[in-house]
Amino acid sequence: VELPYLSTFASYNQRVYMVNRGATAATYSMTFQPETGVTAVAGTGATGTIPAGGTLSVKASDIVTLTGKTRVAATLSIVAATANVSVAPQQVNLSDKGTDTVTYK
Secondary structure (H helix, E strand, O other): OEEEEEEOOOOEEEEEEEEEOOOOOEEEEEEEEOOOOOEEEEOHHHEEEEOOOEEEEEEHHHHEEEEOOOEEEEEEEEOOOHHHEEEEEEEEEOOOOOEEEOOEO
16 A cells, blocks of 8 residues: 655654455555655554554554654555455644545455
8 A cells, every 4th residue: 555645743643554354364564755855764553463453553653663754655465355455544733623635445
């Protein structure tokens, strides 16, 4: 799954939700494509396991540490049948509580 925008900006709370409808746990990992002048270091949330029949929510700030800017593109790889997985990044603006959610299947 291509995630064109992950942000660690302090005024936002961004999470990536991963749903696994399969009968077995699914592992995932993320790689990053930073723009010029940005350094991206994978955090503890950049890899993990989505439980069978479950949902996993990971904060962007746990996925990646950024220096230079507060945004990066990422590629999320999940080892599971495509039909069993959905991904939805959600960003909450902490000042006005507005949300922005995009669902990828």
